Amino acid sequence: MSFAPKLSTYFLLIEDDVFCAPNFVSHIHSKVSNRKPHTWVLLEFSNMGFLGKLFHSRDLPLLAHFLLLFHKERPLDWLILHFRTLLAQQNPILCRPFLFYHRLAHFTFENKTLIAQEKGPHGPDVLPGSVFTDMRFTGVDSPQEAYTLDESFFWTYNVSTGNYVTVILSRPANLNRVQVRTGSIVDGKYTLEKGQVELGYQPEGTPPNCTSFALLGRLVQGQMDRIIPKSAGHQVSCVKLCVCALWYSQRWRVGSTLNCFSTGD
Numbered sequence: 001m002s003f004a005p006k007l008s009t010y011f012l013l014i015e016d017d018v019f020c021a022p023n024f025v026s027h028i029h030s031k032v033s034n035r036k037p038h039t040w041v042l043l044e045f046s047n048m049g050f051l052g053k054l055f056h057s058r059d060l061p062l063l064a065h066f067l068l069l070f071h072k073e074r075p076l077d078w079l080i081l082h083f084r085t086l087l088a089q090q091n092p093i094l095c096r097p098f099l100f101y102h103r104l105a106h107f108t109f110e111n112k113t114l115i116a117q118e119k120g121p122h123g124p125d126v127l128p129g130s131v132f133t134d135m136r137f138t139g140v141d142s143p144q145e146a147y148t149l150d151e152s153f154f155w156t157y158n159v160s161t162g163n164y165v166t167v168i169l170s171r172p173a174n175l176n177r178v179q180v181r182t183g184s185i186v187d188g189k190y191t192l193e194k195g196q197v198e199l200g201y202q203p204e205g206t207p208p209n210c211t212s213f214a215l216l217g218r219l220v221q222g223q224m225d226r227i228i229p230k231s232a233g234h235q236v237s238c239v240k241l242c243v244c245a246l247w248y249s250q251r252w253r254v255g256s257t258l259n260c261f262s263t264g265d
Contacts, residue, residue: 008057014100043093198216239258
């Protein structure tokens with residue numbers, strides 16, 4: 001990265017073992033041509049880690065030094081997004097359709113377009129609600145970052161068995177799917193190996209808390225993507241991620257995000 005500024009005008013980050021959409025170079029050229037250079041720092045052609053991230057080559061020396069200084073403090077995908085905000089691009093620019101996908105994603109080729117199916121045809125919803133946790137976090141992090149549609153993560157440290165992150169919906173909703181992802185997308189570190197997800201019902205109190213919970217499923221390699229039976233997904237008020245057990249190395253920090261899919265009823 002440090003040696004690339006003089007080789008081209010733009011720099012595209014791509015990882016190993018990914019699928020690329022046909023004619024992705026032409027798609028990128030079209031998106032770049034329609035934007036004035038000074039209006040963006042980072043264009044995102046994928047919503048996975050640092051895959052498909054496009055920079056101006058002139059910014060690479062700064063980016064390389066930034067990553068070198070802080071790579072032990074935070075995962076690289078988080079640092080790249082923070083670098084974008086430091087250079088005054090506050091909001092992400094997601095260029096759809098996405099052009100790059102990890103091989104772990106389920107995919108199909110249809111009309112010569114690569115389509116990821118891991119988020120469903122309509123994608124997750126951000127239903128109005130609040131996030132509560134008993135985990136420790138720094139002043140720059142917020143539990144609410146666990147419940148967004150962008151690439152934000154809630155980063156916590158010194159996690160203990162029994163800790164939790166709970167999304168409490170403002171109104172009960174009918175859910176048909178829940179996704180939970182922990183750890184860094186880029187290198188797979190900081191995952192919660194022993195955890196489970198519970199659905200809660202019948203909230204009471206101020207702030208409200210669900211009075212009954214039902215187990216939805218356990219994390220597998222720090223992840224979960226579960227279709228909810230109609231009977232269990234009716235009038236859900238809470239989605240709770242619980243820590244069941246930890247390896248010693250996991251007591252430092254864990255990143256997590258939750259996605260909910262509603263039926264729209």
